Amino acid sequence: MTLFATLKIIVRSWWRNKVFFLISVLSLTVGLACTNLLFTYFVHDYNFESGNRNKDRIFCLQQDDPLQEGSKATYVSAGIPSVLKEKYAEVTDYLRLSSYDVQYCRYQENVFREARLICADTTMQHFFTYQSIAGCLKQALEQPGKVALSEAFARKVFGDKNPLGELLEVKTAMDGVKRYEVTAVLKPRPQSLLRFEMLTGMDAHFFGGLTFLQLAPHTSPRQLAEKINRDKVPTLMPGETKYYVEPLSVLYFVTPGNSPRRSLSYINQSNMQLLYISLTSALLILIIACCNYTNMSLSRVLQQLKMIHVEKLMGSRKKDIRLQLFGDAFLTVLLAFVLSLLAISDCLSFFNRLLASHLDIPFFFNMQMLPFLLLFVLIMAIVPACYISRKLSALSFSEYRTLQAGKRKQRFVSCLVVLQFMISMGLIYATLTANRQISLINEHAACYENLIEIGASNASPSVAPLKDELEKQGQGIQSMSLSGGPVLSSWIQELAIKQPDGTEKKSHLVMLSGDTDVVSTMGLQQLSGDSPQQLVEKYPYPVLVNESYVRNLVPSGVNPIGHLMAEFAMADSIYTIGGVVKDFSTGSLEAEVNPCMIHVASADKMSRSDYLHIRLEPERCQETLRRIGQVWEKVNEGSVFQYTDLHREFMKRNDKVCSLSKMLIGYSLIGLALTCFGLFGISWYATRQRIREISIRKIHGATAWHIIWLFCKPFCLQIAVAYLLAIPTVYGLMFRWREQFAYKADWTITDFLLPLMIVVGISAITIGLQGYLLNKVNPIESIKTE
Incomplete structure (x- = not known):
């Protein structure tokens, strides 16, 4: 048999089983794309400065x-x-x-x-x-x-x-x-x-x-x-x-x-934790793809065996049959690998933005990466191809029917399906956990929404004239506050906090200052004490402190209001605590909120401030920003208007969690899609194999719901087993991941039940649809055909 004839037979086999073939290729393409992309990213980062001889x-x-x-x-x-x-x-x-x-x-x-x-x-x-x-x-x-x-x-x-x-x-x-x-x-x-x-x-x-x-x-x-x-x-x-x-x-x-x-x-820095989690997720997606490929291949064996025996009757040699089976499996994987490279080229820019990486397509063909890719695709293509060609060419039709109907094969397929369900539910649960942490970050970031910071120490014109001019117009601005420094990069002072056991814990004091509008402008929640306007009249140097300051630096049982901060001398007086505000974070939630003091002064005393904080009305932020820029250029001719979006800056400091969540969401959706494809293929094959059985059941009075339940019942058992195995495992992993944060989001019962509900819902729709369509088949015609 010529090579062309072999290829022709392979293509015809693909066309006869196009549903299985498309699912197999699509699953392998997605799995290979995810794995190759993350593995290439790992090699790229691991070999940083690879061209540096020193x-x-x-x-x-x-x-x-x-x-x-x-x-x-x-x-x-x-x-x-x-x-x-x-x-x-x-x-x-x-x-x-x-x-x-x-x-x-x-x-x-x-x-x-x-x-x-x-x-x-x-x-x-x-x-x-x-x-x-x-x-x-x-x-x-x-x-x-x-x-x-x-x-x-x-x-x-x-x-x-x-x-x-x-x-x-x-x-x-x-x-x-x-x-x-x-x-x-x-x-x-x-x-x-x-x-x-x-x-x-x-x-x-x-x-x-x-x-x-x-x-x-x-x-x-x-x-x-x-x-x-x-x-x-x-x-x-x-x-x-x-x-x-x-x-x-x-x-x-x-x-x-x-x-x-x-x-x-x-x-340039690489987050190793995110890299390892991403690589693990990609390998899990590859496992789902391989499970799909294996299940689809097992489902195609019967059709292939019929074709093989016909070819033997036509005089084909065993060598030709092995070559045909080998080529079928090898070309399927090779086609999926080529398609995966095309998929990578389309999503590479998104991937680079997501993980702040610097990959480009030429690196995939760099000598650091190309040998690994070629070795990987050869193993993925040659090993299954060799096994299938040797196994099927030596398997008789009666032996296959015994194997197909046996419990060994059914257990094997069930294990693969359970593994797919485990991975899908594990990825969903990990996604929900990461999203919970993002929700907590958003809560801490709420005070910075629509808040901008203008100015820079030692280099910018005074911002007081800008405030005066903006107050005359007033449109689009909720409140403004003159400040002595930036919020997220504020002045700090070293602290040694005494612990109950007599030891000292090193920390630092965040030092902020602002006029009487500082609380409203920064969106802080004042828990006790007089208003800032009353404080500047009551004390020479009043300050507001946060809850962390009270916990760590005010003696237990002592009312912090009116407490003197003698360790922080100021001119001829000392700071006096006039109020307490709720803790607010200025950095990553990986670290505890540090003690903070906000010196409050009148607008006159803050007239030489370097910074101006403005809270914008959310409905017309962009319009207000353009107008502020115009006023800036009018007040400070020749100086470029610039500002810092404090909400965006705060979220940057927590971008590791955001990147992880986006990555997990992507892989969860991919995992669910592949699992859905695999279930569709398996159920599609199962329904075709059991058409005669279903027809007889319908003749004896079985209803549509009985037929659908007949197909769904084994998958429900597999989902239950997968859930009991996946959730405790992933819970332990995510529990360790949460330990890096000083502030952790709480789990709810929804986080544990939603993965099960999603997988059950998708499986019921996929499998139930097959059963419903089969129920529409005329049983008499079906029995005649079978």
Whole structure:
């Protein structure tokens, strides 16, 4: 038999069993797409800086964070790296990095607010090699007022125009407005640790930042750290904190246990917990797809055996039959793999946004990934194909009928279906748990809805004139408050909170200030005390504190109202607690709400404030924002209007949970769809095999509901078994996941019952529809045909 004839037979077999074939291919396509995408993401992140020849010799210098017990800070004072290089032969070079808090970058009339500007030592190329598309990077690192741009940012700002020699106006929070001349455009570095849009040299005002050390070959970083600490090289808190020499992976891979208090915006990071959960979910989807493929293949065996025996009667050789069976299974998997690559190309941009990844299609054919993909698809295609071809070619028709009707095969199929149900219900339950946590985050974020923050310390014009002008118009604004600083990045002071056992717990005090409208503008709930307007008349320096402050710093049984805060002296007086507000979060829910004090002052005393907080009316936010921008430009001519959406910023700090929830929702829907396809295929085959039986039952008086229940009954038992196995297992996993949060959402009975109800509902519709359609068949005609 020729190869063409074999292919022709295979295609005809697909067409005769097109329902099974389409379900098998679709299931495998989705499973392979999910698995390949997540596995590629894992390889991409695991091999970060893969092209860096010095990666194994580059280490990050860290020290204990004095503001958060058990955490490490990446900040190192400016003079420490040079001391280490001079004193220790193990340190061959160092690189210091820091970022500017860029508020905007302007070129002519175009303003760009999303731009990272970092400064680096001239040793940058010794650590991370960047190639220039145009210009000279060395010039940008060595000469003041020069800057190198990433290729993407240069194209965004200048389009097709040559950017070399052009001037960019950059405004930062600390240094105000500066002009930089573009001297280089840099090629993107794949799998890079660093991310930035603009790169400039270190200036004289650098006080400290992130430090990389390049060590001599075969140097032990742990022993070097011990030497540094033994020699008492100054730390942020000499005698209390110590240094650590850590590999780059500590910076790149973030877990709930080692995440820093504040992440570095110019460092690419990968959430390992999210990555592992995503990879596990993808493998579960692949298992469902493989179960579908196996069930569909078993269902097609009878038709294939009939075809095989006909071919034997026609003189086909055993070798030809094996080749035909092998080609059928192999080409099915290969087709699904090709379709999975097409599906990946369509959803890759969404995936990158969801997990903040940087994958592109060429990486799938990179030598880091291509061997794994080829090996994976070959195993998926060749192993089942070899088994099917050898097993079926040696199986007689009578042997198959015995096997088909036996309990062994039925138990095997039942186990596969139970496994599918388990995975589907487990994914639904995990999704509900993550969504519960998101609901809790939304509750904490409610006070920031429609709240914007304008201003920046040491760099912006006074915001008091803007407030005066907006008060004259008043449209679209609920309330405004002058403030002494930002809310989500507020000033903090170290605290040592005494515990009942006599030990001290390190924490920090959040310090805010505002005028008498601060409570209403920030959406805070005041629990006790006088109103802010009354407080400024009653006390020289009144403050509002949160519940956490009362729990940790006010002696038990003491009324906090009127309590003096002598440890926080202010001019010729001291702060006096005038009221208590409900706890509100300024960061991730992974951490407890810290003690907070809000200094309340009259509008006159806050007239030189750097910040203005405005709560907008939700019905016309965009219109009001445009009007505020126009008023800003009128009051501060030549200054670019900018603001911070506090709700969006707060949600960014909790984006790990949001990303996890979106990912689980996607995989739950995919898992349900695949399970539905599999049930449809199995029930479709079962109904066709039992047409004669059902016809006889109908002749003897069986009703439509009896027929439908006959098909649904075994699946109900399988769903019950799957539920009893899945929910306790996933509950244990999600219970451990919730432990990372200081504030946990409570489970309800709905979270436990909804997965069961969803799977039962979908299964009843899928299987019941098959039974209903079969019930419409004329039993007499059916018996004649059978």
